[in-house]
Amino acid sequence: MSTTALIVAAGKGERAGGGVPKQYRMLGGKPVLRWAVEALIRHPAVQSARVVIGTGQEEQATAALGGLDVGQLIEGGAERADSVRAGLAAIESDAVLVHDAARPFCPASVVDRLIASLEFYEGAAPVLPVGDTLARIDATLGKPVGRSGIVRVQTPQAFRLAALKAAYERWSGPSPTDETTVAAAAGMKVATVEGDPALEKLTRPGDFERAEQWLAGALRPSTGMGFDVHAFAGEGPVILGGVEVPHDRGLVGHSDADVVLHAITDALLGAAGLGDIGEHFPPSDARWEGAASSLFLTHAVDLLRERGAIIDHVDCTIIAEAPKVGPHREAIRAHIAGIAGLSIEQVSIKATTTEGLGFTGRREGIAAQAVASIRTGFLK
Ligand code: CTP
Ligand code: MG
16 A cells, blocks of 8 residues: 655644744754654655645745655645645545644654554544543633543544545535544544644644653754864865865865864764764765765765754864964854754854864864764654
């Protein structure tokens, strides 16, 4: 059975406020939409993913989804049902998982249960019991609503694609808040599977704070260190953190001898336990001869993000008697932040001399040390 994840992200997020539609707001360093898509795309039972976005949201969506294979973005409509319809029309697979972009954390176990149910049912949805008393309100508290047999219904919801399409064709009511409403009206048998509190939808302003707190407990912080040295030879300039710094001597080495980017790349690889720069970019490989070191950093960042890592911070100390780093510090920070997709506050560059001692003191070369802080953790 082939399964497509269809993530609807064409809403305006009016209740959440915050200036930008909630699906593009950052959560633990990543846009909400990216969390939602990544959670489904990396599930082994999901072969492809497509995203429905609002008119005029192309730029935000492309930035949020960079590097993820989601094909062509699909344009949604005014109501959620219009967006789902547009999405269903664009996909071809046996099954579909329709998911709200506003539910960033989808545990793989929920998808396992949904997919398993499709063997026996045309649809399946994650549900949770209601813990609080339910009541109607008027001007004051009205009649309680019995809660036995009542559940809260979440997304993603799994359906056999043909059955859901047919149900939507017959649906003529107002835009529903999910697909089970449409499926039930068409007489489809929809299984319930256990939902998960992590799937709570971001709807109101306070929901973001709660989600941040939840993330803080779910992710594991780790740190990596990197160190690199290149010797001076020939004429300058030197390249530090991708920035040309005027100097009477240059640095020699495989690639462009950018000690700063090499140390940071190694620190990132180290934080994720992914080996070292020499392993990923062997000096013996002609492809990397004279290569811009920004390629190494980009590659390391991609590897980390593929593994669901959030890069919180990188800090680098450049050890050299000369050239002076101070005047170039901000340019270097900005350049590294640009390559790594970080904000400038997440990148720190410092410099020191060794008081004339050692090889850096004798002005034989430049060394750099870096530390990277990341958080990782897949939601089980
Ligand atoms: N959605 C959509 N197209 C719409 C409306 C909503 O794709 N026309 C998506 C939202 O982006 C969200 C999901 O449906 O991922 C659930 O909707 P909701 O929580 O209501 O989000 P918004 O409509 O964006 O928020 P609000 O109703 O507060 O404006
Ligand atoms: Mg809405």
